[in-house]
Amino acid sequence: MKSPEHIDPIFEQLFSKINPKIANSFTDEQLKAIQRGFGSQFEARHSLDIRVSVPIPGLRFYLVLFAGSERRSQQRLQNEKGRYPLFNTGNIIFLTGFSTILLSCSFIILSFVWSSLSSISTSPYATSIPWIFDKSECEYTNRTWRDEKCWDDQHSPMF
Incomplete structure (x- = not known):
């Protein structure tokens, strides 16, 4: 095969399957045009x-997820709708399992968050006031003097 400036590895792999006699008959201009036409299919990037x-033992399994703006023609969409139906056995099993796992995880996380939020006490409790050092100032502010400290019995944990 004659070599244009830059060859895409996928293009090169597919082109290597062509009979060498035929592959060598292409001019540089023809190779560049084929490569441009082939490469244009892969230039568009998806947002996602x-x-x-x-890694499932004993299975060779992969997952692909694309998302982005729709650029396919209406005819292509109709053709692919017939070739790749959304509701088939594999898709239904996957979506059911995925939904179950997602709902279970959401429930567990929400129950954990709820229990941690509800365990925070909002009722007042006694705490010492570190900036008051004498009994008269403590009692003047309607607090209790005990163990050489000034205690506030109405301290809010939300303070």
């Missing part, structure tokens, strides 16, 4: 592009 191999 997640590709993950899922």
Whole structure:
């Protein structure tokens, strides 16, 4: 194969499957045009592009999630709707499992947050006032002098 300036590895892999006799018959101009046409399919980036191999023993499994602005034509959308239906057995099983896990995790997190919030006491309790050092000043502010400290029996934890 003749070599234009820069060759995409995927393009090179697919082009290597062409009979060498035919591949060598292309001019540099033809190769560049084919590469441009091929590469234009992969130039558009998605706003969200997640590709993950899922390590399940005994299975080769992967997950891909794309999101972005819709640029496909109406005809292409109709064609793909028939080829890739949303409601098939695999999708339904996955969505059911994913929803169950998401709801369970949400419930656990919310119950944890709720229990930690409800355990915070808002009722007043006694605490010493560190900036009052004598009994007369303590009693003047309607507090209690005990153990050489000034105690406030109405201290709010929200203070």
